[in-house]
Amino acid sequence: MSRHSDLHQFTRTALADGHPAEDIAAALAATGWSAGEIRDALGAWDIRPGLPPVPRRERTALTAGLALVEGLQLVALGMVVGHLVQLLLTLTDIFLPAAQPLSDWQLTSMRWPVAAIIVFLPLWLWSGWRTRPAPEQRRPALSVWIGHLTVFFAALTLLGDALAIIYRFLAGDMTAAFVVKAAAVALVAALVILAMQERRHD
Template identity: 45%
Template sequence: MRPSDQLAEFTREALAAGRSRDDIRAALAQSGWAKNEVAEALDAWADIDFPTPVPRPRPYVSAREAFFYGIMFVALAMTAWHLVALLHNLIDHWITDPLEENAGRYVLSSTRWSIAALIVFAPTFLVLNRRTVQATKADPGKRRSGVRKWFGYVTLFLASLSLLGDLMAVIYALLSGELTLRFILKAVVVAGVAGAIFAYFRQEADEARDAA
């Protein structure tokens, strides 16, 4: 039996025997268990007045949801990337740089790819996200999905890196005297897309934490 299983079994039996949480916590601490391990073992059981220990809802992992959220994550990443690329190309078209020669053909090809990617991936993400929201409303227990939490926090992590990198690029351009209108508009695009994604999934993460 694994140590974690031993700890869980001991905690359940002690609670079933009517021992207080303070007594259990003290006994486990004297036995060498770490505070976080003891707290996690006790948090697994609801602190309510009932003859037998009542388990709390715990996060779960589903292979089906891993596949679903994997597709959703790729669709979101492709949508964000190509939306930024498309808007950057439009900025380059509106505010031309006389030092860049023969850039028109590349911009046109890149724009076509971005439009094609958005036509495919943007509806995919929106449909999958809508299904996720509807499924969560029908079954709030899905907010405890471990895959869902990982998806949300990885997305928050990447959005945060994008915002920090965007800010760093702006500061560097300012210090080097290259902070042009075109650069500022491109930085605003990156900040807007990354900020919108961060705000949305921050709310999702807060709701998932409240449901845990």
């Protein structure tokens, strides 16, 4: 049996016997275990009244390779979301034109967002598959934080969108084009929140 297996078994037995986590940590520290090892050993168990220590799923280690893929996924998501919004707004201008006719630049401005989506959407899908943890593991804490921050900014976008709609309504300046554009922004923000659900609850 390895030393870490001994640590695992000792921690479980001590918790099952009702010893406080602070006393267990002090005993382990006195015998040479590092603070990180003690934290991981105690964090592997959940204490619930009337039950023996319940094992928690182990988190996936945040390696350099995984951090690289996580970064690529975040960049790809930003590129897809930004250019998707730009594409939807341009399509709105085409199908619901304002009083002024569209310029040649506006008519050709769809090329760049379409190209960006073609490039970065497969990257986002691949990186999402690549960073999916094994069934017996959880995502690294940093990955979960990124998911929460992404949802936070998407929620701010929804709030700002709602604020703009109410303001334009009160000002009597509500047009069909503006409503469609606001709905497009809200739809993309909602899709981002749905896409991050698994990452947030892991």
